[in-house]
Amino acid sequence: xxxxxxxxxxxxxxxxxxxxxxxxxxxxxxxxxxxxxxxxxxxxxxxxxxxxxxxxxxxxxxxxxxxxxxxxxxxxxxxxxxxxxxxxxxxxxxxxxxxxxxxxxxxxxxxxxxxxxxxxxxxxxxxxxxxxxxxxxxxxxxxxxxxxxxxxxxxxxxxxxxxxxxxxxxxxxxxxxxxxxxxxxxxxxxxxxxxxxxxxxxxxxxxxxxxxxxxxxxxxxxxxxxxxxxxxxxxxxxxxxxxxxxxxxxxxxxxxxxxxxxxxxxxxxxxxxxxxxxxxxxxxxxxxxxxxxxxxxxxxxxxxxxxxxxxxxxxxxxxxxxxxxxxxxxxxxxxxxxxxxxxxxxxxxxxxxxxxxxxxxxxxxxxxxxxxxxxxxxxxxxxxxxxxxxxxxxxxxxxxxxxxxxxxxxxxxxxxxxxxxxxxxxxxx
Amino acid sequence: xxxxxxxxxxxxxxxxxxxxxxxxxxxxxxxxxxxxxxxxxxxxxxxxxxxxxxxxxxxxxxxxxxxxxxxxxxxxxxxxxxxxxxxxxxxxxxxxxxxxxxxxxxxxxxxxxxxxxxxxxxxxxxxxxxxxxxxxxxxxxxxxxxxxxxxxxxxxxxxxxxxxxxxxxxxxxxxxxxxxxxxxxxxxxxxxxxxxxxxxxxxxxxxxxxxxxxxxxxxxxxxxxxxxxxxxxxxxxxxxxxxxxxxxxxxxxxxxxxxxxxxxxxxxxxxxxxxxxxxxxxxxxxxxxxxxxxxxxxxxxxxxxxxxxxxxxxxxxxxxxxxxxxxxxxxxxxxxxxxxxxxxxxxxxxxxxxxxxxxxxxxxxxxxxxxxxxxxxxxxxxxxxxxxxxxxxxxxxxxxxxxxxxxxxxxxxxxxxxxxxxxxxx
Numbered sequence: 001x002x003x004x005x006x007x008x009x010x011x012x013x014x015x016x017x018x019x020x021x022x023x024x025x026x027x028x029x030x031x032x033x034x035x036x037x038x039x040x041x042x043x044x045x046x047x048x049x050x051x052x053x054x055x056x057x058x059x060x061x062x063x064x065x066x067x068x069x070x071x072x073x074x075x076x077x078x079x080x081x082x083x084x085x086x087x088x089x090x091x092x093x094x095x096x097x098x099x100x101x102x103x104x105x106x107x108x109x110x111x112x113x114x115x116x117x118x119x120x121x122x123x124x125x126x127x128x129x130x131x132x133x134x135x136x137x138x139x140x141x142x143x144x145x146x147x148x149x150x151x152x153x154x155x156x157x158x159x160x161x162x163x164x165x166x167x168x169x170x171x172x173x174x175x176x177x178x179x180x181x182x183x184x185x186x187x188x189x190x191x192x193x194x195x196x197x198x199x200x201x202x203x204x205x206x207x208x209x210x211x212x213x214x215x216x217x218x219x220x221x222x223x224x225x226x227x228x229x230x231x232x233x234x235x236x237x238x239x240x241x242x243x244x245x246x247x248x249x250x251x252x253x254x255x256x257x258x259x260x261x262x263x264x265x266x267x268x269x270x271x272x273x274x275x276x277x278x279x280x281x282x283x284x285x286x287x288x289x290x291x292x293x294x295x296x297x298x299x300x301x302x303x304x305x306x307x308x309x310x311x312x313x314x315x316x317x318x319x320x321x322x323x324x325x326x327x328x329x330x331x332x333x334x335x336x337x338x339x340x341x342x343x344x345x346x347x348x349x350x351x352x353x354x355x356x357x358x359x360x361x362x363x364x365x366x367x368x369x370x371x372x373x374x375x376x377x378x379x380x381x382x383x384x385x386x387x388x389x390x391x392x393x394x395x396x397x398x399x400x401x402x403x404x405x406x407x408x409x410x411x412x413x414x415x416x417x418x419x420x421x422x423x424x425x426x427x428x429x
Numbered sequence: 430x431x432x433x434x435x436x437x438x439x440x441x442x443x444x445x446x447x448x449x450x451x452x453x454x455x456x457x458x459x460x461x462x463x464x465x466x467x468x469x470x471x472x473x474x475x476x477x478x479x480x481x482x483x484x485x486x487x488x489x490x491x492x493x494x495x496x497x498x499x500x501x502x503x504x505x506x507x508x509x510x511x512x513x514x515x516x517x518x519x520x521x522x523x524x525x526x527x528x529x530x531x532x533x534x535x536x537x538x539x540x541x542x543x544x545x546x547x548x549x550x551x552x553x554x555x556x557x558x559x560x561x562x563x564x565x566x567x568x569x570x571x572x573x574x575x576x577x578x579x580x581x582x583x584x585x586x587x588x589x590x591x592x593x594x595x596x597x598x599x600x601x602x603x604x605x606x607x608x609x610x611x612x613x614x615x616x617x618x619x620x621x622x623x624x625x626x627x628x629x630x631x632x633x634x635x636x637x638x639x640x641x642x643x644x645x646x647x648x649x650x651x652x653x654x655x656x657x658x659x660x661x662x663x664x665x666x667x668x669x670x671x672x673x674x675x676x677x678x679x680x681x682x683x684x685x686x687x688x689x690x691x692x693x694x695x696x697x698x699x700x701x702x703x704x705x706x707x708x709x710x711x712x713x714x715x716x717x718x719x720x721x722x723x724x725x726x727x728x729x730x731x732x733x734x735x736x737x738x739x740x741x742x743x744x745x746x747x748x749x750x751x752x753x754x755x756x757x758x759x760x761x762x763x764x765x766x767x768x769x770x771x772x773x774x775x776x777x778x779x780x781x782x783x784x785x786x787x788x789x790x791x792x793x794x795x796x797x798x799x800x801x802x803x804x805x806x807x808x809x810x811x812x813x814x815x816x817x818x819x820x821x822x823x824x825x826x827x828x829x830x831x832x833x834x835x836x837x838x839x840x841x842x843x844x845x846x847x848x849x850x851x852x853x854x855x
Contacts, residue, residue, distance in 0.1 A: 005634045005637065008626050008633065009626075029626070053677035066658030066659065070658050136786075138789065139789035139790045146772070150771055152694075153693070154775075154784075157607060158692070158694060159775055159776060160607060160777075161609075167672060169598075172596045172598065172670055173593075173596055178654065179614065179652075182615070182619050183465070183811050183812070185622045187811075189628075190445040190446050191817065193632065194816070202816035203815040204813065205812070209787070214614075214811050215609065217503075217506070218490055218503050220778055220782065221502050222490045222778070223782060225492055225805040229778050230609075233608050234608075237585070240583065247603065255585045255586055257584075263581065342581050346582065347589060348604040349589065350668075354591075354592050359572070362576065363574075363647060377658070382622070382623070383615070383619040384619055384622070384648070386630065387553070
């Protein structure tokens with residue numbers, strides 16, 4: 001069946017001027033589902049991710065970054081130097097062959113090269129274009145610089161991520177870079193469907209900050225309606241208790257959460273109904289929410305012996321007598337036990353764990369793809385599968401300018417002499 | 430309905446999805462997804478069990494702390510712009526109505542544990558039998574099949590199993606989850622992309638619907654940033670770096686600094702390190718707070734970007750920290766940006782609502798709750814489409830508010846509706 005169906009975005013072509021995280025992740029959805037996405041880059045002003053690790057052999061190389069590669073599967077690579085006298089014209093000619101333009105520069109950058117929506121639309125009436133800078137096209141912060149690592153602060157994620165007695169450390173990653181692309185892609189594909197039905201293109205002014213606020217869940221309206229400002233509370237939860245991470249014998253952590261009475265009854269049974277569980281003040285969810293610390297203390301004793309038996313001393317010599325507690329179970333034992341009683345529980349998995357996680361492997365998440373410089377590398381598939389037209393990662397990330405011949409000679413029809421003249425003159429740098 | 434309170438949800442005649450219909454049978458993993466579709470113009474019908482309604486009406490926080498089904502702020506935020514009907518899917522009569530609704534819908538979003546959807550008529554076989562063009566979006570903890578498919582999970586389990594908690598937190602205190610549920614958020618927004626992709630695929634494939642299988646765990650993996658390639662290439666596991674950043678598994682410079690009135694974030698020790706360090710060194714030198722870092726030798730080392738031995742790193746970070754502590758965060762950020770450094774303030778909900786940038790963009794919308802006689806500020810358009818604008822469509826529905834309207838669509842008359850009510854079908 002799948003063989004006879006067209007891929008969702010087959011026949012559509014995308015000029016992708018976007019860079020770093022947000023833009024490339026949007027066009028990755030299109031590329032992995034059949035669109036011809038052309039990354040338009042420059043060696044004079046290289047895409048930032050091409051210059052950051054991890055690098056193959058730990059050696060910086062323009063085509064060697066795994067960070068860049070993972071966000072750019074299934075795409076073609078063209079290069080153009082927009083500061084070359086013919087650069088903007090070449091870029092415009094590529095766009096004229098495309099259905100969609102994506103970009104994430106500081107507002108005004110595209111216009112500087114005559115690549116703003118109004119100018120591009122002149123050559124292609126039904127063009128669909130999305131601009132995705134940090135703060136949108138207008139406003140006092142429009143020209144502010146940054147990356148997802150700092151935008152997560154302005155968008156509220158630092159304030160809401162950390163221990164309750166500690167600083168707003170945030171998520172450890174450039175978080176908004178991994179939240180807002182999905183929102184941008186939703187808007188873009190909806191607009192694409194509208195274009196399919198009506199023949200009308202349009203311009204999407206996308207602000208990473210504004211989309212990021214969507215991820216704050218109830219925090220905004222809790223403030224505007226209740227005057228209550230939510231804040232970070234470690235691994236606890238305002239709705240569920242118990243709710244925390246606990247360390248196990250194998251050095252890894254498990255998380256346990258009881259959001260419903262059913263979960264709580266399951267946990268009690270799994271623990272063998274210890275006395276503390278049946279105390280009056282543990283009966284209802286709202287009561288347990290007030291007893292989070294007490295629950296953590298009891299569960300802590302279940303997970304670990306804080307009193308050391310003599311026989312175990314020999315294992316603790318390096319740590320001395322006051323060394324860490326003896327942890328009783330492995331993460332696997334805990335998860336199997338709790339899940340068998342229907343208690344939400346899971347291992348805090350590392351990238352290494354995920355690489356061999358049987359569930360993730362069963363879903364066919366990783367695509368091993370051969371890259372001419374990087375060799376065989378793992379690429380991430382999207383978090384969803386379409387039953388009839390699933391994502392297909394058709395190739396590894398492009399090397400810089402890998403498909404220049406195709407784009408300039410075949411697509412734009414530039415003759416051999418002119419092509420090599422442009423090449424020699426640095427127009428593709 | 431009075432003249433003061435137009436019918437909920439408001440009409441949205443010019444959205445990109447106007448004309449499509451979506452059935453929402455989702456919990457926390459799918460309600461934000463369908464809300465987005467409503468704001469893009471789709472007619473979203475939330476299907477709730479009769480009597481008690483959707484279980485998420487019990488989710489806090491509650492308006493003024495009063496735990497009632499129409500006062501859940503969770504419900505308000507996640508279900509604004511939808512219609513609500515009641516339907517007992519445990520009864521065949523209820524499933525029959527569901528089949529009729531599916532026949533006139535484009536997208537169905539459900540979040541049952543795999544294997545449990547068939548008894549409610551929400552498995553793909555039942556849905557496609559009712560409407561071969563329907564797109565069934567199933568958002569589950571771990572996906573439709575595989576060894577963990579039936580495991581119990583909440584947001585924190587998705588955050589843990591999907592790897593996010595491992596790269597968040599700090600080495601001393603261990604892994605950390607974001608207090609706002611990001612595994613749920615990721616499942617929702619990626620389900621929306623899946624739904625849109627399937628909708629487009631249907632149009633180019635003669636109306637063939639399909640099943641979109643969304644896994645919360647797998648959706649969360651994208652938030653590991655570059656931890657996946659770092660393991661694949663360097664065989665190093667990324668762990669939470671606390672107040673620092675990490676690069677390819679290596680803990681790098683501090684990015685979080687305390688100010689006189691809160692915190693700011695700034696990469697590369699506030700821009701004191703790296704090729705663009707000069708203007709920031711100048712700034713510290715101008716105020717006499719460079720602590721010697723403006724010497725020629727230091728400048729050269731800072732611009733070169735390190736690495737620095739621990740005592741030097743400490744000096745650099747302490748200098749920046751001392752500089753920030755005596756100043757206000759928004760002034761610091763404005764000046765740093767003027768000098769070419771990408772700083773941002775740490776904002777909480779109050780400061781976000783007061784943000785000058787969002788005010789200038791006319792971001793906020795006011796949503797009227799005529800039943801409470803009040804209106805409240807809600808987050809506004811997450812994107813501005815020039816032809817087919819996003820639209821907030823009013824408050825979330827009351828339980829079964831649209832029963833008559835929607836059953837009327839199916840040609841079920843008032844007498845039959847009364848009968849269905851007596852039989853607890855609606």
